[in-house]
Structures are given as C-alpha cells and as structure tokens.
Amino acid sequence: MIQKRAKAVTIKEIASHCDVSPSTVSLVLNGSQKIKKSTRDKVFKAAADLEYQPNEMARSLVSSRSRCLSVTVPALNHVFSDVYFGEIISGIYQEAQEAGYKILLDIAQESFIAEKEYLNILRNRRADGMLYIASTVEDRFLLEFEENHDPLLLVNHYFPGSSLNYLSVDYKQAARLCAEHLLKQGHRHIGLIVGTNTFTGLDFRDTFFKVCEQKGISKTSLPWTGCSDWDEQDGYTATRKLMSRHPELTAIMAGNDRMAIGAMRYLINKGLHVPKDVSVMGVDNIPSAKFTTPGLTTLKMDLFEVGRRSCKRLLEILNGRRTECRELLEPHVILRESTGPART
Amino acid sequence: MIQKRAKAVTIKEIASHCDVSPSTVSLVLNGSQKIKKSTRDKVFKAAADLEYQPNEMARSLVSSRSRCLSVTVPALNHVFSDVYFGEIISGIYQEAQEAGYKILLDIAQESFIAEKEYLNILRNRRADGMLYIASTVEDRFLLEFEENHDPLLLVNHYFPGSSLNYLSVDYKQAARLCAEHLLKQGHRHIGLIVGTNTFTGLDFRDTFFKVCEQKGISKTSLPWTGCSDWDEQDGYTATRKLMSRHPELTAIMAGNDRMAIGAMRYLINKGLHVPKDVSVMGVDNIPSAKFTTPGLTTLKMDLFEVGRRSCKRLLEILNGRRTECRELLEPHVILRESTGPART
C-alpha cells in the first residue's frame, strides 16, 4: 500500500481561478511578455496565493531536460567519506545550484557497469549530463560515450587517446613541483607511493622519475610501490615495504595526502622522526593536512575549484555554448613541517 | 541553442515491432502475468534488441513517484568533505541503490530555506522523501514538515517536542560511556569541547556533566567550550582557550574526532605529551582516527549503519509499511593510545 500524497496545485487550477486558459498561465509563468500586464499580475498573484509549484516531472517530460546532473564516483570503500571526493562534489554542487540544476549521486560499482547504468542514466532522462570523478584505467566502458557524443566530462582525470572531455589538475606539473622541492632539500633517495590505477597517477610517477633522472638521480635510488585504494592504510603498508627494503631512503613522496598520513604514521611508529630522519610529502592539501603532526607539506590542487569549473564546463556544453573541454589547472606547493633537509 | 539529443526508443516502437499495442508492451515490461508467454518473449526480445530504456520522467509523471530521495545536509563549509557526512551518505546510498532509488543532494543554505526549497523539492515531485542529516537547533523550519506529514526523516539528530521522525546514535549513552572511561582512568579535571548548535550535542554535554557529578566531580572541574563548526580548527582553538585558563586539566573530551584531532595538535604544539600529560578522547571513530599520532581513543558510532538504516526506514514509511520512526543506535568505546591514566 503506497502512501497517498496530497494532490498538488496545478496550472489548471490557477487558470480557473483567473478565468484564463492553462496556456496563458504557462506563458506567464515562463516569463512571456506577450501577455497583457494586468493578466500577468493576476496569474502571478494566484500562483503565489495557491503556493503553486510546477511539477518537474511534467516539465522534464515535455522539454526532454531533467535539469539534473549525474555525479559519478568510483566504487572505493565508503567513497563519500573521502575528502578528495567531498571537495570536488562541494564545488560541483555550488555551480550546479547556481544554475538551477540538481545533483544526482552515483557510484560506479559492479552493477552500475554490468547493467550499463552509466548510459541509462542519460538515456532514461534522469540526468542531462554526467560528471565522472577520478575514473580509473579500468573504466574502459567510458569509451562508449565517445561514439554517442554524450554530455560527459571526466573530472580530475582523462582518458589518453580518447576524445572524452575532461578538466583536471596538471599532474605532470604536480610531479615536477614535488620532485624539485625534494631535490632542492638534498634528497637523493626517494621512495614513491603512487596510485597506479589512474592515468593521472601514472603520469605523476613517470614525470617524477623523469625530473629526478634529469638531475642525475639513478632509477635505483627511486624505489616505488603502487597501490589502488589511495588511503592511509595503503600509505602505511607501502612505507613499511619501502623502508624495510631501502633503509637509505630520506624521503617518501606519496601520491596523495591520505597515503602520506599513513606513511608518517608508520615512520613515527618505527621511532623515526619526520622530517629529521625521513621527509614526507603529499598531494591534494586536504583540510586535515594542516592538522597532522607534523603538518604535512603538500601540493594545493584546489579540488573545490576543479569541481566548480568542471560543472560549469559541462553546463556550457549542454547549452551548446561549447563543444568540448580539455582543461588543466595548476597546482602549488604548500610548505609545512613534514619535509626538511635530507639527513646526511 | 540547446543541444539536441538523439531521440530515444519508446514503448510504441517496441509495440509496432511486435505487432501489439503499447499497452501490451507496458504490461509485459512491468511483469504482468496476464500476457501470453509467447507475446511476453517477443516483447522482451524486442526491448533488448532496441536497447529500450523507459523514460523515467514519463513514468514519474503518471505514477507520481520519482524514485528519488533527497539527502540534505547543513550549510557547513565544504560540507561534503566531512567524513562524518560522507560515512552517512555512503550508507544511505547503498540502501537506496538496492531499493532502486536515486539520491539527490541538497545543502540547506540560505536560499534553500528562504525559498522553501525544502518543501518544494517534495512538492514539485523531484523527490519522494527527504533525509536530513544532522540538522541544527536553528533549523526550526523543519517543523513545517510536521503538519503536512511529509515523508521526512532526521538522520543522527532529532527535534525535541516535535513528532518528526528520526534515527540517531544515542548521544546520551555516548556521553555516559565517555565519562565512565575517563573517570575510570582517574581523571578529575576534564575539559569539554562540544558543538552547541545541535540537540544531540547539548544532550552529550548535559549527560556528561550529570555522570561526572554523580561520581562526585564538581562542576568547576569541568570547564567547557562550545563551538559550531565541529572541525579541527574549532578543536584547536577551544583547547587553547581551555588549557590556558585551566592548566590543571588532565583530559580533553571532544564532541567529535575532528575536534579531538585539532585538540591533540594544539597540545603537541605546546610540547605536551598525549596521553601522559593530557588525554584526548573523540567521538565518531572516523577512518583517520586510526592513523593519528597517537591513535585516537574514540566512540564508534557506525555512521555508515546510521545512514543505511535511516534510508531503510524512510523507504518503509514511503511504502506504507511503517508510519513513524524514532530509533536510537548504541555507540561503543574504541580504545587507542590517546587516553591513559591521569597524571598525578
């Protein structure tokens, strides 16, 4: 037994209240100037008095636009608890809200992919466009969007070789900044912990290596560990592995702040001092990076802005004011206490 | 100029492909057994071949149900970055997804309230029900839902004196457990940092005091500071205030983990040792509580479960299988290294 809801005020009721036709009411409510001022006022007043709310389902049906955007995130464990996604979603929300759009959440879990929900959400008109945050290298299904020219935008990621729209922080530049910072402090043995399930993660790793090698560091002095959860546990485990095999390391470079925090935790547990014994650097500048002990040196990516601008670009595409988007944002170094001169 | 989308396959096309009427197709697709098996097979096959996707807008319009739930959070700064909300939303998502519902996000910012968006989202049929996470004492507008008997459920909060549905962790019990833990360790001078903009926060404070007083601790040994952002900065600032006025404190009890982390950061900055000099205890057991230095003693609230079950209850109400919900979940102490015997 489904609960009945009080039936809502419709355009027809306003019409009969004002002794005009439903068409007139619709015209007025949509701001048409072709209707006489006195009639307009009458209609507006009645709409306000009756607390009229347009039925969005009906509007969407006839206009073929739901004024909703789908925001999809990868199926990580408790993904919405991750500040990384939270910051981006906050940015997306703000922009969407200002444009009168609603946000629909989705997680790219198994069934989402198997049942082609990623396509259906657009096909069944629940959403007008889709923002996919931080997809992974395995998400090849995204390529299906290419042929159909669906309104999709990859957020803080990209798909090499495809024509899919994206807006992302420049992870190559990020790697460059990190490498330069650590090298400047005299580090010559740096352990890298990096997510290997995203193209941006791989870019980061490769560029980091390239910059270090250009400065004369040999590959053997740059051991690395790949991981895919990007969380504190990953950082902890990876650091244990790196430090036990390479005790000569003087710095740990983590692909994000959460992993860096896990790394610090391991080092401190082992009685090592950060940064005197080992420096640790992260990426993202999540809010809590300021409150770790010691404070975490990291890269500010402005994820909120990434979200905000991604949403803006997608809306431009939806409105036909733009046909594609491939945009990169610049990161900046945030100096705190977790990095220092290499021990000698 | 609005982008045109390829027109979708409709029920009519399937009908003409199968030489049956649209009604038949609809009936088949909705699982009616009144249609002959051979016809059913024919329709299913055509639907699959044509990759038919029902237009959800049309379905919603005729059924008056959008199969969407609105999830609303308070207008805190970058609110989706807060693990507290993230955990709850993750839980809500899982339950909703399993029931075939979508999640619509909303933030209760100024315009949301001024324009009565909280009512409109239900009135205009964008959502069938609403989950409001952690409302504050100022959110008196929620009382409007009372008269209309709208399908609303307050998540991890409640509104004293109202008949609004809620599902929440038992914050009085939480306070009891925290107080007992600290008292057992010999603490007699405890500083309290607590959010004062929620009823659950006030409950926590008052119950904490009550339990302590029953054990013979005088109110003057229990200084407290109120705050409203519930973040690390709040905890940091509040601890500075408490410790400078009351250096005799041997423990800091924070209303959540983020504030506790801020508290620890302040104490360590000041050269104090946690827990030898001052113990710190939090509430929530957010994932990173395990990775702080030292690990944070806290209360496990199972926020994921709070979200999951809240969503479940709301769906039960929507389906008429339940008319109200006022449910409390039990918290549990998680022992880590940030609390220890009081210094003497």
Add this chain to the structure above:
DNA sequence: TAGAGAAATTCAAACGATTTAACAAGGCGC
C-alpha cells in the same frame, strides 16, 4: 454450433506541463 466464461489484448483517458498555430478583438487607413 451456439453461447458462456476465461484469457488475452487493446482503447482511451489520464498525468501536468509546453508550444505552435489559429482565432478573436481592436485600431487604423482609405
């Protein structure tokens, strides 16, 4: 083989808006 009854299918009216073409009324020139 008619006729009743059951089974299968279809009709037609919603649902609540938007939008276009058509219509009514008033003003103006000639």
Add this chain to the structure above:
DNA sequence: GCGCCTTGTTAAATCGTTTGAATTTCTCTA
C-alpha cells in the same frame, strides 16, 4: 465599411508512460 495589422488569448497536439474498462479472441461445455 472593408481589409489589414497588432495584440492578446486559447485550442489542440505533444511528451512517454500507466491503467481500468472495453473489446476481441479463444476454449470449453451443453
């Protein structure tokens, strides 16, 4: 007083489903 243009308003079609009533088709019995 007739045609023509303007201005304001409305009827009707449409969007893609669902659904109760009506209709057709089939099956079985007398």
